[in-house]
Amino acid sequence: MKYPMFKVHIDTAGALEQIEPVLNSGFVNEGEQVTELTNYFSEYFQHNRVMALNSCTSALTLALKLCDVMPDDEIIATSMTCVASNTPIHTFGAKVIWADINHKTGNIEPDNIEKLITPKTKALLCVNWSGLPCDLEKIYNICEENNIKFIQDAAHSMGATYKGKQSHHFAHYTCYSLQAIKHITTGDGGLLVVNTNDDDFQRAKALKWFGIDRDSTKDEKGEWKGQRWEMDVVEAGFKFHMNNITAAIGLSQIPHMGEIIDTHRRNGLLYEELFSDERFVNGLSYPKDSSPTFWVYTAILSEHLDRDKILQELNDEGINAGVVHVPNHYYTCFKESFTDLPETDYFSKHQISLPCGWWLDEKDIRVIANSLLQKCEENSNIRK
Numbered sequence: 001m002k003y004p005m006f007k008v009h010i011d012t013a014g015a016l017e018q019i020e021p022v023l024n025s026g027f028v029n030e031g032e033q034v035t036e037l038t039n040y041f042s043e044y045f046q047h048n049r050v051m052a053l054n055s056c057t058s059a060l061t062l063a064l065k066l067c068d069v070m071p072d073d074e075i076i077a078t079s080m081t082c083v084a085s086n087t088p089i090h091t092f093g094a095k096v097i098w099a100d101i102n103h104k105t106g107n108i109e110p111d112n113i114e115k116l117i118t119p120k121t122k123a124l125l126c127v128n129w130s131g132l133p134c135d136l137e138k139i140y141n142i143c144e145e146n147n148i149k150f151i152q153d154a155a156h157s158m159g160a161t162y163k164g165k166q167s168h169h170f171a172h173y174t175c176y177s178l179q180a181i182k183h184i185t186t187g188d189g190g191l192l193v194v195n196t197n198d199d200d201f202q203r204a205k206a207l208k209w210f211g212i213d214r215d216s217t218k219d220e221k222g223e224w225k226g227q228r229w230e231m232d233v234v235e236a237g238f239k240f241h242m243n244n245i246t247a248a249i250g251l252s253q254i255p256h257m258g259e260i261i262d263t264h265r266r267n268g269l270l271y272e273e274l275f276s277d278e279r280f281v282n283g284l285s286y287p288k289d290s291s292p293t294f295w296v297y298t299a300i301l302s303e304h305l306d307r308d309k310i311l312q313e314l315n316d317e318g319i320n321a322g323v324v325h326v327p328n329h330y331y332t333c334f335k336e337s338f339t340d341l342p343e344t345d346y347f348s349k350h351q352i353s354l355p356c357g358w359w360l361d362e363k364d365i366r367v368i369a370n371s372l373l374q375k376c377e378e379n380s381n382i383r384k
């Protein structure tokens with residue numbers, strides 16, 4: 001495809017430079033490079049409780065564990081996402097309670113939340129669709145008032161801000177993805193921001209590696225001080241830590257991160273401008289005081305248009321437009337949670353997602369936008 005939806009940004013020379021010392025050192029497990037990458041993100045996020053993990057799915061699982069989710073508990077979540085947002089809920093034997101979105105935002109509608117809260121509700125899990133922040137403060141306040149935790153799946157929204165701050169300041173736990181096709185990649189990887197308290201963070205540090213805090217095996221200088229297997233494992237954990245090879249790839253991304261995120265944002269804002277007066281294509285809305293990072297650019301097409309035909313025509317022209325994710329509430333594994341979600345269905349039927357990433361410049365965005373508008377016009381005439 002001439003205009004792919006996703007492209008992996010790898011600085012091969014930079015990555016090899018970072019990886020070589022790791023391989024030569026013979027220490028490829030979690031160590032210096034993971035610490036360096038974690039410190040970088042702590043600084044970037046302006047938050048001192050950041051943890052590097054092997055995926056966002058692991059971060060979501062760990063966040064749910066920190067909420068003490070048990071079988072038969074309920075987690076309120078969105079169906080309009082990657083299934084990876086919701087499978088961790090299933091892992092705990094908890095029940096997903098679907099909150100409908102607003103089709104104009106692609107995100108959970110805060111007004112739909114409160115009626116779903118029961119004594120069994122442990123947490124709410126939201127996704128910032130395509131990099132557009134949810135109404136985070138409203139959702140956070142609802143969670144606080146009802147004594148439930150707010151988990152933010154920010155896999156699409158690295159770098160997005162809300163009310164002038166990075167979005168994780170408005171949730172108890174925020175999970176980022178460093179998977180192959182995200183803004184920033186380490187091949188596979190994830191980050192968890194623990195915005196609750198130090199005890200929670202210490203617990204997460206142990207849970208990410210079977211139940212043992214790797215830092216507690218080091219002295220003040222970071223040197224290994226003794227046999228860790230003699231330590232007690234109080235709470236059984238997971239194997240979710242990041243390793244030095246993965247972190248080395250992440251370190252090679254850092255010099256490019258600002259430009260990558262800025263280009264996604266610039267491209268998204270240009271689409272917004274180009275579609276602002278159009279009758280067939282409506283961009284999504286998001287809180288006024290937020291700044292999205294447009295992982296992809298999603299718009300809603302007019303109801304009378306044949307979205308799938310238009311998608312096919314764009315694909316035939318080398319424009320890799322698509323739908324990115326399909327609603328999760330139709331999956332068999334979630335059949336016990338099934339409920340009607342009219343806004344999710346509407347969004348799913350009429351949304352179109354366009355390539356928006358760092359590999360596209362202003363000219364490319366104009367070509368894609370014009371092509372879409374032309375296809376809408378033609379399709380509209382056929383249907384008259």
Ligand SMILES: Cc1ncc(COP(=O)(O)O)c(C=O)c1O
Binds near residue numbers: 055057082153179
């Ligand atoms: C919204 C969303 N959440 C979670 C994930 C899972 O991320 P990871 O592959 O890093 O586990 C993805 C994509 O992969 C995603 O798109």
